[in-house]
Structure formats: C-alpha cells, structure tokens
Amino acid sequence: MPTASQQAARMLSGVIQKPADELAAMLIRPPKPEMGDLGFPCFTLSKELKKAPPQIAQELASQLSAIEPFAEIKAVGPYVNFFLSTAAVVESSAKAVLADPDAWGTSSDGAGKTVVIDYSSPNIAKPLGVHHIRSTMIGSGLSRLYAACGYKVVTVNHLGDWGTNFGQLMVSYKRAEAENPNQSVDIDELLKLYIRFHADAENDESLEEEARGWFKKLEDGDAEAVRLWKIFVEESLKGLKKLYTRLNVSFDVYAGESFFNDKMEATVGRIEKAGLLEESEGAMVVDLETDGMPPCLIRKRDGATTYATRDLSAAEYRHSEYNFNKCLYVVANQQELHFRQVFRVLEKMGHDWAKGCEHVKFGMLSFGKGVFGEEKATGSTRKGHVVFLEDVIDKAVDAAKKIILENARDEEVTAGAETLAEQVGIGAVIFSEYLQRRQKDVVFTWEKALNLQGDSGPYLQYTHARLSSVLRKYGKALPAADAIDWSRLGTSLEKGVLMAIAEYPAAVSRATSENEPAVVADYLLGLCAEFNRMFTDKENHRIVTDDEALSQARAGLVEAVRLTLHNGLALLGLAAPERM
C-alpha cells in the first residue's frame, strides 16, 4: 500500500512536470495539525514558473481534487496542504494495531542479519555504580529494538574480570583474612576490600608491588591466586545478576576479558602475518600514522598484551562465532580513539567485516551539587565516591511506594503495592536514562533520579493504568477491527491520537537506525500527551456512553493506544501496570 506521501506526490506529479519520487522528497509536515498533515512548499517552482509561491500554491490546489486518502487539499500561503481523511488515518493506526498487536511496531528490516551488542561490561569485583546505568540501559534498549526490527541479536557482557585490580583485591583479602579467618567475600565485602587497599596503599607503596605480584601469580596459574580469583568472580556475578534481573536486563553471553587470555597469541600472530606489527620504544605496535592516529599498542615492553589486543581478539572471536553483520560496542565516549584504532587494525588485517563494527558512544555521568559535598564531582570508587545503582533503585522504589499508598484508590492497588512500587520505581530509574540522547553528558542528582512526575517512566505507566481502567469500565470485548464503525471518530483530539499511534513504527525504526532508544521514549511521551489531552476533555470525549457504536469506536481507539504504549514500554524494559 502506498504511503500518503507517495499518493500526494503522485497527484502533484499529474499537474507538475516532475517525477513523483522527487516531489515526495519535498513534502514536509506542517508545524501545526490544523494546517494539514502534509505540505508541499512551492518556493522552488517559483523560479521556473516565474510566479509567486502563494499563487503557484493556489493554482496547484485548484487543480487537485481531494480523493482518498485525503479529505481536503488547499493552499495555505506558499504551501499546498493535504489533510488526511480520518478513515485513512484509522487504517494506518487503530486498525493496524488491533489487527495484530504483537506485530505492531515490528519489521523485517533486519531479517537474516545478526547483530552482536556488547554492553554494560562492568569491571567486576565492585558493585555497579549509577554510571553503569548508561551502557546497561542503552544496550538493553538497543537489543530489544534490533530484535523488533527482525535482527538476530546476540548480547554480550564483556566483563572486566582480569587485571591488576584483582591482585589488589587479593592483597587486601589476605591482610583481612589474617585478622579474621572467616573473612567474607560477598559483593559488599569485596568493595570494602577494594577501598581498603587504596587507603592502605597511600601509606605503603609496597602494596602496589605486592598486588602486581599476585596478579602475576594469577597469570601464571598459581593455585591460590586462581582459587581466589574464581571466588571473587563468582561472588561478583551473583550480585550483578540480581541487579540485572531487577532492571529487566539479560545477556546471551558472559565472555569476560579472561575468556580471551588463551586466544590473544593467535591474534598477535595474525597481525604479524599481515605485516602490521612493528617494534617501537621496546613495545610492539601497529602504526596508524597514515590514518591520522597514534599507534595501536599490541604488546607492552614486558611482552604482556593490552586491552587493544584483547578487543581485537574478541572481535575476531565474535565474528567467527556469530558471523555478525553488525557489532555494536556500547561504551563511553572516552574510549573513542581506542575503538577507532581497533576497528582500523581489524581492517588492515584484511577483515572486511570490520566495517560492521560500530562504537555506540555516550556522554559522561558526573555528580551534581549535593551528592558529594557542594561541588560537582566525578565518581571515584577508590575514594568511596560512588552512588550505587542498587541504592538508587531502592530509594526510587521507596518513593514510589509512598505515593502509591497515598493515592491508592482501591484494595487491589494496596494489596499489590510492593510489586507495583518495584515496577514504578525501577521504571523511573530506567526511563531517566532514556530521557536524553546518549551523547549528552548527564549530571546525577537525587532530585532527578527520584522524579516520578512530568516526563518520566511513571507518567507513561500511569497513562497505561488509566487506559486499562477505562477499558475495564467499558467492560465489553471489542469486535474485530473491521467490525468497528471508525467513522464515529473524527474530532481533532481523536485524530491527534490516531496520528500519534500511526507514528509508532517510524519511531521504532528511527531509534534503531540511529542507535538511539531515547527516540522511542520521546515518542511515548508524545503519545501519552495526546491521549491524556483527549481523556481529560470529559465533556466531549467520554469513552463509555449510551451511544454504543460511539463507545465501541472510542474503546477501540483506547485499546490501540494501550497496545502501542504497552509495546513501547516493553521495548524500553518498563512494566506496564494495569492499576496504580
């Protein structure tokens, strides 16, 4: 079925000597709905026709007669504006949703393609801080977005489970164990050990040396070092997964850095074989001067590999294992140069597939005034300057619970307050990440984190609860979409809601192509605003009325909004409560 733009372009093509696709590209959306749904600017024609744009618009409009999908075509200033008929809008919105709710917003754009998404990827052995929410939410949003577009998605958590910090932990643990033989190793205890190490190391430089020694032991396979490492990893993962579950986040694969320990030599061999490896200042590097970048360090002076080597190895592994078309790295801005280097080296190695690798970068999270004293601060786990993600979630859940109990309108809400508070509080935390485009830096404040009103997750969830509530009041099953008399809809508020519904699939595909889940969040806020505007106009837009046909059409509209919102919330990982 041709889109409205294509149809408008075809009609224009009949009265202007220009190909329809060229005209379709010129169509724009008028700034206000009263002005029409599509607009054709006449400025460019002005030159060749030697007439004023408004005159051209008049003449064109008079030559066009409004036939479906348009109800009216008229000149407005220098534009020819097209007004869609309500019937046409219903076709691409309410009817489409109700016909197949699960398919609404999905596409087959990515059919047959695989995308690997590397996200969250925290350094373990310490709990997640709020800043981890960025990669975690952007990545999980993208994984659902790509799945909705028909891609096969493989999500990977590239855990930081290797490095000298484990040596530090071992030193700290050994010292603690000497004082207390029953020293625990749960996640909270590990953090204390970490902080303690850095506190102790300030006064005793030998500790750093000792930590490097322990890490060396770990690399050499020393039994005690390996035993401790395994315990640390296991305990960390336990805490981590608990939090992921609450956030509705999951991974297909946990392949941490240690996983590539035995794979890097082969990668270095391939780099060498490609003639890329050269010696520089005692280290082995790949020169990237012709690419305008500093050299990529492959092997340190002491022969050890680097994180670049590890990422090269991981990319090769991922490609051979999953044969991806795209491989996304949801990692902070800071690593931009690193990934540019890695991708370039992969290309130089002859890996054509490296073109499918993409760094999905995002801005930094810092702490606003009042979080750690009166100045802005960047997080430093070493100083104990962390806001734990779990604390943020818990506080948000508490705040939600308080409001739920204050506002509880019926027994069922009160009875389900615990579960609901968890859904709403976490919804607020998740959604706050989607409130701005990923490239923006974020300043964390408790006030923002705990906001449950305005542009927020709870606002969307509240709207969903309202929609559900009206449908309960309507109380009847809706017939098939074709059996509903949609012509009963037609007020400007109703049309606004229908138009908003119709835009959902485009929002999903744009969010995916731009790797920007925030587009969906933004869309949902707009959809809810449209609905709430209509819903609060109780005089003219009552849903349950004595006029059965009208009620049915409006209930159908409500259900279409609800399903769209439901699907959108699911994409972002938010629960869609039916009461609150």
Added chain:
RNA sequence: GCGCCUGUAGCUCAGUUGGAUAGAGCACGGGAUUUCUAAUCCCGCGGUCAGAGGUUCGAGCCCUCUCAGGCGCGCCA
C-alpha cells in the same frame, strides 16, 4: 598543540535529514474533579537557538572561523 563530543527558555532536554509563528518537562503565577484514575489536563510567564561570517528564495539544522564546557592523545582498562 591535535582529535572527538556538547552548546536551544532560569534548570533538564526535543527539534523527523534546509521550510510556515522554535516546542516539551521542571520551577513560577493562575485555573479544571457531583460522571471513565488529578502521578493528569488547560492558560500564563519565559528565547540574540554561544558568537561572527558564508551558501540558499529560505538556516537551530549545511560550510568556515572564534568562544565556552566535557573527553581523549603507547606500556591502566
């Protein structure tokens, strides 16, 4: 010094590939509930789109330069 990112209302942000009078939320002031959920909605207030040039019939958007902030630039990851 070089590279990447950001700069839009007091604050936090949108702005759909260059089109019409630049939009939301928060904050502030006013208003809406005898009837489907007020975590909502409506009205008002609020703008030199960082600045200067340029391209264009038309620029928040494209080009150049400047300014401000963030991040990065081999042996931490």
